[in-house]
Amino acid sequence: MEIYINKKRAYLKKGTSFEYVSENRMFSGSDGYTLSITFPLRGCKQNLEIFGNINRMDVIAGKVIFDCEIRDRSFYKFGSVTITEINECEVKVQFLEGRSEQNFDETFDKVYINELDLGSPPTTSRSAINPSEAWQPNHSNPVCVALPWVNDYSGNIQNLAECVVDNASQGRYHYEWNTAKTSGLSWQPYLIYITKKICEAVGYAYDFSKWEASEEYKYLLICNTLPFAWYMPGFANALPHWTVEEYFEKLELFLGGEFDFDHRGKTISFAFTQSELASKVPVLLEKVVSEHSTEVTVENDKCDYIESKNLVYKDCDNEMWKFYSCDWFIKGWQNNVVRYDSMRELLADNRGYANWDGQNHRNNQIDKLLYAADCDAYFIVRPLSRTISSITNIGGTVRIHFNYKCRLQPVNLFGGRIVDDSEEADEQEIEFVPAWIDDTEAKYGRVLFLSFASYDEDSTTGEDESAYPFSQTRSVQTLTAGEKDKKTEYYDRIYVGFWDGSQNTFQKLPHPDVEDISIMEDWSNFNYLHFSLRINNGQSRRSKIIHNIEPKMKTTFKFLADTIPDVRAVFYIKGKRYICEKITATFTENGMSQLLKGVFYPITD
Numbered sequence: 202m203e204i205y206i207n208k209k210r211a212y213l214k215k216g217t218s219f220e221y222v223s224e225n226r227m228f229s230g231s232d233g234y235t236l237s238i239t240f241p242l243r244g245c246k247q248n249l250e251i252f253g254n255i256n257r258m259d260v261i262a263g264k265v266i267f268d269c270e271i272r273d274r275s276f277y278k279f280g281s282v283t284i285t286e287i288n289e290c291e292v293k294v295q296f297l298e299g300r301s302e303q304n305f306d307e308t309f310d311k312v313y314i315n316e317l318d319l320g321s322p323p324t325t326s327r328s329a330i331n332p333s334e335a336w337q338p339n340h341s342n343p344v345c346v347a348l349p350w351v352n353d354y355s356g357n358i359q360n361l362a363e364c365v366v367d368n369a370s371q372g373r374y375h376y377e378w379n380t381a382k383t384s385g386l387s388w389q390p391y392l393i394y395i396t397k398k399i400c401e402a403v404g405y406a407y408d409f410s411k412w413e414a415s416e417e418y419k420y421l422l423i424c425n426t427l428p429f430a431w432y433m434p435g436f437a438n439a440l441p442h443w444t445v446e447e448y449f450e451k452l453e454l455f456l457g458g459e460f461d462f463d464h465r466g467k468t469i470s471f472a473f474t475q476s477e478l479a480s481k482v483p484v485l486l487e488k489v490v491s492e493h494s495t496e497v498t499v500e501n502d503k504c505d506y507i508e509s510k511n512l513v514y515k516d517c518d519n520e521m522w523k524f525y526s527c528d529w530f531i532k533g534w535q536n537n538v539v540r541y542d543s544m545r546e547l548l549a550d551n552r553g554y555a556n557w558d559g560q561n562h563r564n565n566q567i568d569k570l571l572y573a574a575d576c577d578a579y580f581i582v583r584p585l586s587r588t589i590s591s592i593t594n595i596g597g598t599v600r601i602h603f604n605y606k607c608r609l610q611p612v613n614l615f616g617g618r619i620v621d622d623s624e625e626a627d628e629q630e631i632e633f634v635p636a637w638i639d640d641t642e643a644k645y646g647r648v649l650f651l652s653f654a655s656y657d658e659d660s661t662t663g664e665d666e667s668a669y670p671f672s673q674t675r676s677v678q679t680l681t682a683g684e685k686d687k688k689t690e691y692y693d694r695i696y697v698g699f700w701d702g703s704q705n706t707f708q709k710l711p712h713p714d715v716e717d718i719s720i721m722e723d724w725s726n727f728n729y730l731h732f733s734l735r736i737n738n739g740q741s742r743r744s745k746i747i748h749n750i751e752p753k754m755k756t757t758f759k760f761l762a763d764t765i766p767d768v769r770a771v772f773y774i775k776g777k778r779y780i781c782e783k784i785t786a787t788f789t790e791n792g793m794s795q796l797l798k799g800v801f802y803p804i805t806d
Contacts, residue, residue: 202273202792232299309445317402319437322388332362332376343391353652385429392421408470417732424636424696442690455633481770488761504752510627513617519637544573555724583610618736635715636696646709653691750802778804
């Protein structure tokens with residue numbers, strides 16, 4: 202076995218050994234690492250040349266990190282070692298590789314995304330661009346769009362445009378800015394664009410080709426934006442106060458993917474986890490050591506396997522969230538569900554409720570939960586507005602009768618991916634959440650709504666944007682805020698929707714899509730959109746559990762092998778399939794022992 206530190210051969214202490222642990226990042230978020238490795242210093246010229254004087258100030262002050270290679274026959278790992286203990290006689294180090302090394306690095310621990318220069322929109326002047334141009338993304342490289350949105354505090358529609366009919370018989374129309382209500386434009390950037398800008402801002406190259414190849418994810422739009430009247434057009438101003446490290450961790454969970462950092466080469470790459478695991482060749486363990494057999498234990502400790510945890514969106518306090526996420530309601534109303542095999546059947550049977558007279562009749566389905574099996578979705582009839590249909594005067598008693606316009610409202614589309622419904626179940630929260638899309642007056646239709654907090658906990662929360670007559674530069678804002686523990690942010694999460702510019706607006710305002718089922722206003726038809734933010738629909742990729750395991754059956758196998766198998770592969774052991782948590786190998790100066798120990802969980806699906 203050979204160990205090279207900073208490209209120089211290092212020598213182990215005679216008679217010592219160390220353990221190398223290869224972990225499955227689906228459990229711990231780590232890859233490979235060793236326990237303590239001991240190198241002699243006294244009397245070992247080669248090691249002294251590597252580690253130098255033990256009284257060096259950098260050793261005393263903090264972390265000392267060296268590049269490191271470990272080679273032994275077919276085993277090869279490249280990473281880094283950090284000094285854990287050093288004296289005149291010897292030095293002890295720990296080796297870190299892949300995600301373990303990435304987790305140890307602190308490069309981005311104090312770099313906040315809303316303090317970076319992430320660019321600005323091409324213009325904020327309404328006269329410089331017409332609505333159709335402002336609403337159409339650059340398909341080769343989507344940057345930003347200026348879609349209409351409602352400031353929930355003021356009720357004003359930002360980026361408001363009016364529909365102008367060119368030829369009614371041919372259905373031709375275009376949009377022009379409402380000059381009385383739109384003094385300037387505020388823009389929403391695309392998620393992939395902001396992620397690239399973050400990489401550039403910290404000096405890293407990126408390879409997001411696998412992300413860009415997926416149209417479903419390429420056109421995800423960050424809906425966070427601020428009123429034009431505040432004149433804070435920089436995209437970073439509307440982002441949460443997350444560190445760069447936090448941003449990528451949260452984004453991984455949302456996309457179902459993995460960002461790998463090469464801090465030496467200053468590059469960041471991305472891959473979808475399901476695709477990565479699908480490419481793994483299964484491992485057949487034949488040389489299981491029978492005398493060690495297996496040790497199966499039922500553990501009280503919770504399994505760290507990410508697919509065994511409930512995945513939920515972070516709660517929001519907007520008006521639509523009670524419809525978007527309501528697992529409790531679906532569970533409690535199972536006795537009031539009318540079930541259909543298809544969405545088409547559901548629409549045909551309930552189309553009459555698009556307009557409702559306000560009366561509840563016997564066996565009326567208007568008070569039921571409606572379920573379509575082919576899209577695995579629940580719906581309710583939601584009245585939106587009403588008009589007077591008639592007025593009667595019978596014996597001096599005046600009665601007003603209304604006609605209600607109703608929407609077939611999907612419910613719990615963004616409920617959790619529930620693996621364990623017990624109270625003790627672990628949850629992981631996604632902080633990239635579906636944007637709030639809601640109805641406005643009939644003229645404008647459904648529009649993006651946004652609700653934001655005040656900057657650095659000032660006293661302006663909830664005020665109309667017209668109450669901000671005096672703008673300040675970001676440098677002045679940061680300086681006057683002082684060095685505080687408070688977060689300098691308007692949004693504490695990132696709101697997302699899908700926008701590729703192809704939406705038929707039907708002469709109303711455009712909006713990002715969050716629901717993957719689009720239903721006509723008159724309930725006459727519907728279509729499925731080619732994307733989904735759902736995590737509770739087993740038919741969509743983001744909702745699928747890659748492998749279900751029995752998390753309480755922790756099984757230990759000892760086996761013989763010449764090299765460490767890929768811990769992310771599916772293992773076949775004694776006729777059964779397993780997911781591996783980690784494999785531990787022992788190394789001496791003579792190399793790796795063939796006796797390895799692995800921790801596994803049986804696959805149940």
